[in-house]
Amino acid sequence: MKLFPFGHATHPQWQMAAGLVLAQVRAQMALHDYARSPTLGLLYITDHYAGHAQDILDHLGAELPEITDWSGTVGVGISSTNVEYFDEPALAVMLCELPTDQYRVFSGVAPLGVGEGMGFEPHTALVHADARTPDVAELVAEMAQRTATGYLFGGLAASRTDAVQFAVGGNGNIKGHGAAGGVFRGGLSGVAFGEGISLVSRVTQGCQPVAPQRVITGADGNVITQLDGEPALDVLLRDTGISLDRPQEAMALLRATLVGLTQPGSDAVARTGNFGADVLVRHIIGLDPNRSGVAVADHVEAGMRMAFCRRDAQAARADLIRICAEIREELEPEEMSLPVAAALAAPEALAGPSADRRIAGAIYVSCAGRGGPHFGGPSAELQIVRRALGDVPLVGFFAGGEIARDHLYGYTGVLTVFR
Template sequence: MKLFPCAHATHPQWAMAAGLVLAQLRAQMALPEYAASPTLGLLYITDHYAPHAQDILDHLGAELPEVTDWAGTVGVGVAGSNVEYFDEPALSVMLCAVPPDQYRVFSGVAPLGVGDAMGFEPHTALVHADASTADLAELIAEMAQRTATGYLFGGLASSRTQPVQFAVGGNGNIKGQGAAGGVFRGGLSGVAFGEQVVLVSRVTQGCHPVAPQRVVTAAEGHVMQELDGEPALEVLLRDTGISLDRPHEAMAALRATLVGLTPAGSDAVGRTGHFGADVLVRHIIGLDPGRNAVAIADRVEPGMRMAFCRRDVQAARSDLVRICSEIREELEPQEVSLPVAAALAAPDAGAGPHPARRIAGAVYVSCAGRGGPHFGGPSAELQIVRRALGDVPLVGFFAGGEIARDHLYGYTGVLTVFCAAAP
């Protein structure tokens, strides 16, 4: 599989930014290591461009007639290879060279089916969604059930103007959407991929446990009443070292303390000491000294497992490096030739893609609350990904919520790579 052409640009005028992106894409498509005629485009714009979404889509479609299908959405920031554009007018595009019979673009007016007349069976799906959609978590879970693997990846549109989504298929519109122009609001849209499209995906929570795993032994609604049979508030104060006798210090510490939840029977803290993909990190929203209870921003049930955790720059950086390393380890073959092994062991091995890693492109969806300062500076998050994965084509956006498997997350990053099948 050849590299996916990928480009990004910023400019106060969307037409100028689009022109810069098109120039980059065409230059790459002329290179032998890049795909020359990809048919699927992923398009992400910042909310500065949201009012011009239809014009942007129409322009790119007209200038790239070989790209017959488009999907994407809007964010307060967008990501490209080694860079993020946060709170400024920008767009980021990747053209995916995926066999046309191995993907389907879908939207609310052209839903994803379990199978279609052409025999397409969805195995995974990139999903974009509107946060205002009713019963969104249930819809995401139902969407996962329509795929063979149950694995989704993506995120919620984030915009201070219009939360638009892009979904165009085939001859300019998706079968079933009529004369719609491919720009939607509300509901879910995206791209489903078939079995031959090999994806590797990981979730980074960006926080670390500060106490042992506990079992919720009594709860009601959003309130944890007992942990391991003890009053929840007492456990919180003991595990975190917070004292209510010093209110100002206690409030600052509580704001930085979160709860990692997992369903009954799942481990909150894995063998490596990090949170796994099953963990949902939620804020503490209140304390009840009268009942010795703790309220969190999600419903909790007896039998769930949890661990108190904190989010900081160091934790975010180390966890992002961890998931990139896991992806690389999964893609690198156990046995390689001596020249390949030497190349991978070279000091600059992480500076560019290597055939042994077989990454054609990547999609990174990060929480809008993680960008910039959370990693220590502008574009620091994307620079970490590049150093860990290599200089692979990458596109993405900063979301109002992240989707992985059948879960809706917050304050996380979801990194997914397209790769060639193992030889």
């Protein structure tokens, strides 16, 4: 599989940004290492362009008639290789060369079918969703059940204006869309991939546990009343070193403290000391002195495991580097020639794409509350990914919630690469 052509640009006028992106992808398609016959386009725009979504999609479709399928959405920010665009008009495109019998574009109007007799079985899926859709978390879980592996990746559209999604398939419209132009609002949309599309995906929580994992032994709705048989509030104060005798200091520490929840039988803390993908990180939203309880932003039940944690730039940076290293380790050949090994060991190996790296393209969905500012500077988050993976084609967006497996996360990053 060759590298996926991609491009990104910012400009007050979307036509100029689209022209710059088209110039980039066309130049790459003329290069030997890049795919020359892509059929699937991924399109991400910032909310500055949301009002022009249909015009942008129509323009790109006309300029790239060989692209028969499109998917994407809007974010308060978007990303590409080594760069983030926050609070400015921008768009990013990646053109994927995949066997057409190994993927299907779907939307809420034309949902992903199961057992359609079409010879296609979804194994994984890229999912874009509207946060305003009722029971969106349940819809995500139901979508995961429609795939053979149960693994989804993607996120919720994030926009201060119109939360649009892009979904175009085959001859310009998916069956069931009628005369729709491929821009949708509400529900879920995305691309389902067959068994022949090899993906590697990881979730970075950006949090580090500050205490051992505990078992919830008492709960009422969203209030944890007991941990390991002790009053939950007492455990919180002891594990975090917070003293209610100093209210202002206590409030500041509580705002920085979160809870990592897992279902019964799962480990909240991996052997590396980091949170695993089963963990859902949620805010502490209040204390209940009458019941010595701790209220969290999710439903909790006795038997679940949890660990108190904190989210900061250092933890986020370390965890992002970790998942990139895990992806590289999984992609590296078990045996490689001496010249290839020498090339990968050289410092300049990170400076350019290489077929030996075995990454054709990547999609990165990060929380709108992360990005460069959280990591210490403009585009710092994407620069970390670039240093770890190299200059691989990458597009993505900053979401209002991140999707991985059958879960809806917050404050995370979901990095997925095509082998």
